Amino acid sequence: MARTIEVTDLILRDAQQSLLETSMALEDLIPVCEDLDNAGYWSLEVWGGASFDSCIRLLNEDPWERLRTYRKLLPKTKLQMLLRGQNLLAYRNFDDSIVEKFVEKAAQNGIDVFRVFDAFNDVRNLKASLQAVRRIGKHAQGSICYLPSPVHTVAAFVDIAQQIKEVGCDSICIRDVAGLLKPQVAYDLVKGIKQKCGKGTLVNVHTRSTTGVTMVSLMKAVEAGCDMVDTAISSLAFGRGHNPTESFVEMLEGTGYECRLDMERVLRVKHHIATVRPRYRGFLDGHMGVETEIFESQIPASMISSTEIQLKGQDTGHLLQDVLSEIRDVRRDAGYPALDPPADQIIGTQAVFNQLQGKYKVLTSEFADLMLGYYGTPLGEKNAEVLAMASARANKPPISCRAADLLQPEWERRRSEAAVLPGFGGTDEDVLTYAMFPKIAPQFFKTRMEGPKHIGNEPATVDSEQPDANRSGGASASPVTYVVSLNGKEHKVMVAPVKE
Amino acid sequence: MARTIEVTDLILRDAQQSLLETSMALEDLIPVCEDLDNAGYWSLEVWGGASFDSCIRLLNEDPWERLRTYRKLLPKTKLQMLLRGQNLLAYRNFDDSIVEKFVEKAAQNGIDVFRVFDAFNDVRNLKASLQAVRRIGKHAQGSICYLPSPVHTVAAFVDIAQQIKEVGCDSICIRDVAGLLKPQVAYDLVKGIKQKCGKGTLVNVHTRSTTGVTMVSLMKAVEAGCDMVDTAISSLAFGRGHNPTESFVEMLEGTGYECRLDMERVLRVKHHIATVRPRYRGFLDGHMGVETEIFESQIPASMISSTEIQLKGQDTGHLLQDVLSEIRDVRRDAGYPALDPPADQIIGTQAVFNQLQGKYKVLTSEFADLMLGYYGTPLGEKNAEVLAMASARANKPPISCRAADLLQPEWERRRSEAAVLPGFGGTDEDVLTYAMFPKIAPQFFKTRMEGPKHIGNEPATVDSEQPDANRSGGASASPVTYVVSLNGKEHKVMVAPVKE
Known part of the structure; x- marks a missing residue:
């Protein structure tokens, strides 16, 4: 049998x-x-x-x-x-x-x-x-x-x-x-x-x-x-x-x-x-052959591609190998989370900043949170120095509890916010859509009635917003936080003083 | 270890x-x-x-x-x-x-x-x-x-x-x-x-x-x-x-x-x-996915493609499935040789004739030889009726000895034939080239001095000579043998009377 x-x-x-x-x-x-x-x-x-x-x-x-x-x-x-x-x-x-x-x-x-x-x-x-x-x-x-x-x-x-x-x-x-x-x-x-x-x-x-x-x-x-x-x-x-x-x-x-x-x-x-x-x-992803090199880098091929696109958008495509190597270092410093959402984006972005601005000269607030345990606790030991840096710049302590235990229930607040959006359908499903995607849900609610778009047979329309590297790299006396839009996602960035 | x-x-x-x-x-x-x-x-x-x-x-x-x-x-x-x-x-x-x-x-x-x-x-x-x-x-x-x-x-x-x-x-x-x-x-x-x-x-x-x-x-x-x-x-x-x-x-x-x-x-x-x-x-062969259907047909995918090309060249592309099924039948009748050269070409061509002209109405001389053992002896039993037909039409007996035992040494003859060809280099290697490819070697010897051609970056130039199906299908009183050029290779074809 x-x-x-x-x-x-x-x-x-x-x-x-x-x-x-x-x-x-x-x-x-x-x-x-x-x-x-x-x-x-x-x-x-x-x-x-x-x-x-x-x-x-x-x-x-x-x-x-x-x-x-x-x-x-x-x-x-x-x-x-x-x-x-x-x-x-x-x-x-x-x-x-x-x-x-x-x-x-x-x-x-x-x-x-x-x-x-x-x-x-x-x-x-x-x-x-x-x-x-x-x-x-x-x-x-x-x-x-x-x-x-x-x-x-x-x-x-x-x-x-x-x-x-x-x-x-x-x-x-x-x-x-x-x-x-x-x-x-x-x-x-x-x-x-x-x-x-x-x-x-x-x-x-x-x-x-x-x-x-x-x-x-x-x-x-x-x-x-x-x-x-x-x-x-x-x-x-x-x-x-x-x-x-x-x-x-x-x-x-x-x-x-x-x-x-x-x-x-x-x-x-x-x-x-x-x-x-x-x-x-x-x-169509053009990579239809095999990519055994990733056994060496241990970075998912899709992350290598998106990193390459991101760098090329900043005219820094030549830095790809350095950034990939940096991704491995940042992953190690962070205690080896898997390169899966959200850790992949956070680590990838931090690695780019490390290459462009100098190692941990700029910390994204997401990366600081990641180091401090506000996403979750990975299996590996974290780099103590980077951890201390994250705590100092973000001005909050590392945590060891489950991160979500620190969150306040937000259902009612999200429901109220969603309720006033044009096109909001009044359902719990819409509240959830809004809660997960507060930036793009309002626009979607507005246009939803037009029905689904068929985007086939057209060139890819990829959101290619990129951070302004010069701006975020500016030296200032103490950490300054501002918002950088990267690959269509906003990151709060803390800029640390550059020590010459 | x-x-x-x-x-x-x-x-x-x-x-x-x-x-x-x-x-x-x-x-x-x-x-x-x-x-x-x-x-x-x-x-x-x-x-x-x-x-x-x-x-x-x-x-x-x-x-x-x-x-x-x-x-x-x-x-x-x-x-x-x-x-x-x-x-x-x-x-x-x-x-x-x-x-x-x-x-x-x-x-x-x-x-x-x-x-x-x-x-x-x-x-x-x-x-x-x-x-x-x-x-x-x-x-x-x-x-x-x-x-x-x-x-x-x-x-x-x-x-x-x-x-x-x-x-x-x-x-x-x-x-x-x-x-x-x-x-x-x-x-x-x-x-x-x-x-x-x-x-x-x-x-x-x-x-x-x-x-x-x-x-x-x-x-x-x-x-x-x-x-x-x-x-x-x-x-x-x-x-x-x-x-x-x-x-x-x-x-x-x-x-x-x-x-x-x-x-x-x-x-x-x-x-x-x-x-x-x-x-x-x-x-480039465009078939880069997987083709598990061939577990069913047991026909190599490349043979399916070449059959399809051959049929389309004769405006009979719609017969593909029938011809593939016929290939399996002909292979069975022939005692199940592998679909490898030269059996693949011989069986494939015979299957096309069977579909276009009626089952075994036309026998190529190669297929008759194959049935009669002049290429080799496969593992399976042959279809006795088709075997008898092949023997009658080719007017020779089936053999059970090794086919090459019936051949006369041809080295000297091939050497003499090659020797008179323009561009023949006088080497044994050239004689072998000529012996294996007597149709195309003479042309090659002539142009060899021009050196290798790079055929990349140009559309494929595939020899698309096809048999004239109408002509080979003409009814005649007794088997007639003539030459049909198919996919750049000449086949001697015996046409049997069509019984209405």
Whole structure:
């Protein structure tokens, strides 16, 4: 009797986020829903990550409405989302009342499976959402953010899994967004988690195809006892995306493991997506080969790209290798968080400032908060000197408690603020949209009635606001805080005196 | 102690044949030779397959000279070629004197490792070349052509390996040009060969990345004891090409197996090839995704493409699915040869005629010869009715001896014919070029002095001669033989009466 391996297909969310900047219009995805729903997937990832942001920022589409549409079109299959723990779908901690409200509304609108992660692997940041999910009877999947570091041994990751298990979850995901999970580590991790958390603990493996080794990692994970994997149908696979669903199914033949997918339906989806994909050529990530150099840098390929774009926008493209090296140093100084939102943006920006202004001459307020524990506590020791600097400049102490414990409930305030916005629909969903994206939600509410935009077949329109490096580098007698807009996101920057 | 897995890189030959129609100019490959030579490969495949044909047909370049250049530029590493057994680098059997002369000259010009295959897996067709290779002290690698069929069980392939071993060879290659070798079969095959032929028998695995599963097959082959694998550096990998060298090396980390490649050098080669590859955009095989449908059809993806091109040229593109189905039938009727040269062309052409003219209404003389055993004897039973038809129309009996035993030595005749050609250089190498390619060698000899052409950065100039379907389909009272030019190759076609 072959053991069944369950599959979550990413084609409706992460695959297009990884390869097409989440640009795909719902109308191009609707035609594949019937086949997807009947193909026999364990779940379909349809929401979360950057898709919410992308809907309101680029597509003028209500992400809640998109979710409800998927729910209608995919009645048989569990719908899954990716949730950034206490950060929800944004880049800062929210208080528990907002987290709980979000989980409740997401479930009401159609989500069955909540995959929850925290870039710091600080399990306290998963607790509120995992528990909220379980209270309403949905599937709570806690994630390990896999990124190697000197302190991130297999044993350390297994410990994190055990902590997640203790908080309470229905399954555990080994989440490798860089594609750095090599076959032997995949095997050891799954084996270790099964041993420590119990054989019955469901384990999913999520990885990328970027380095060309992770199809083998999936095989080894299966051999070690993994229950579920993530793949994407092949017409939206490879490169910085994922391993192809069809190949995963085929490779298991005769191995004692099998998937129960209806391959005729899967192939129909493949062909439809291959047909519409050229509409999004302008968004297509051109990196479709393998990038094994990232085993050395341990920086996700997508972060390398965005750093390169950022530097080129400042005519400092020649600094790329230095900045990448600086990213590694800053990550080390910060105690080795995973390069996942929000840590990736904060560390990347700080590394750019370090290169342009001198090491830690400028601290972004986000980076200071990160050093001081206001996002979460990573596994590694922090650089004490940088920590002291952050505390002095931000004029606040480091914390060791869960960061969200310091937050005041903000639901009522956000509701009142949203209520006066033109186009506000009066729903809790709109309050949540506003709470997570207070800068762009007002504009979206205003234009929502115009309906979704199809942005395919047009050149990419990327927000290319860049910080004014000269301005932020000016010397002044004491730390001055002001706002720098970088890649469309505002950063409060503290400028320290430059010592000659 | 990790076991070392040896690597043969295909980037100088098969990788560009699979992805770029062997269009790459030597000048674009010369800059990577020093790094390749010092990277620690077991061997580098540089010659054979279609590269010889391509040199004289497209590049106006002497393939022997190319080989000598590689020998000079790659002094440290074993140079490898792919040899079609008794067919050498052409599409028909040659007598042993020519085979022996070819092996001798190839070795003199620089080849160290001869990988020999026969599409029929008729080991008698490997004997002359393997023994010639061993007589001159070079490495003789006998190949199994892997293509599944009802008769091609793992045990059957293992038997073929044992026969090759008995003929005498230095290693055995499991050669899967379609990418159909699934992980478990790879494991079982290697294990089976090691058990039957002796643990010390060196086994290489050559596969393609086409179906997305074969990196895993390489892992399983390694676990089963395989000694050597074929890969291609990633800037010329994937699609209908091969698995990336860098990923193969990385995936072994911690598994108890390792490669001893200098990755800095490998990455330099990667970057150079990535730089010149765009010059050949016009030749690039566009199929860079995975094609798992071929597990169903069991037809190599490249053959599906060439069939499609052939049909479209005759305005019969709509018949593709029927012709593919017919290819499977014709292969079955012929006793399941592998779809490798020359069987692929012969079976493909016959399948087209069957669709256009009616089943076996027209028999090409090549197909009749194939049915009658004049190319070799495959593993399966042939369709007796088609066999009788072939015998009647070709007016000759089926044979069971080795086909080349019926051939007269032709060396002297070929030498005399070549001697009178303008531009003939008087060498044995030129006689061999002429013997293998009597139609195109004369033209090449004439223009050789003009030196190699760089055909990059120009649209592909594909010979698109097509048979005149109407003409060959004309009804006549008894079989008539005439010549049809198809894809640049002439076929003698016998037209049978059409019975209404």
